[in-house]
Amino acid sequence: MASIKEFQVTFDCADPERVARFWCEVLGYVRPTPPSGFASWDDYDRSLPSEERGAWSACQDPAGVGPRLYFQRVPEGKVVKNRVHLDVRVGTGLVGEERVARLEAECARLVALGGVRVRLLLADEHNESCLHMLDVEGNEFCLD
Template sequence: MATIKEVQVTIDCADPVRLAGFWCEVLGYVMPSEPVEDGVQYFACTDPSGKGPRLLFQRVPEGKAVKNRVHLDVRAGTGLVGEERLAVLKAEAERLVALGAVCDRVLLADEENESCINMRDIEGNEFCLD
């Protein structure tokens, strides 16, 4: 039986090129160099290091109506704890808000979990900074 070596994350959206551009800025991914046609149905971006999954954005006719069943976690605070972690997460949240993201809520550390920030991208898809 073959072992799967790669994963692609596919995200439904209204504007594949615009949403791909947002996520490229968030993650440091790159967009393809070929010209983009208006009304493109699919658009992908990739991690230039080859470590992260390919992100494919596909145009769908319906808008987002309910909470995502799957979301991306942007690992901005890996290995950090306490106030240092929270400061890094808040700084990254400010950068992403400047790109058009929305900060929904800051979840502060408790006895079980470290701090994280719930956010939404430019089309309203939820994601977490953790």
């Protein structure tokens, strides 16, 4: 049986372009190249029937290492806690006050982009500190 190595993470959302722009900034990702024959994603979007315009967006790791993120418009809003979330690894190898300072600095950058700080979870006997946040549409993620 073959082992699957590639996957994408899909987000349901109201405004795929807005959420994709936020995550591009969080992760240093980029938008994929527009389809052949289109100079920009806006040109491509204008070619679609009106009900399909803005229905999805995506971003990808420019180095091709990390998973692709896909954002699809859905009619319903988010109503419960995510069952899966991303941990953005900004404090790897750091401990104590140095780790917390790094988490707080990244949190401040992401709040300026529209993210929301929820709470800092301080280290205990089993886990290092992490910072719980929400993206621009309320999807949970952690700075870890």
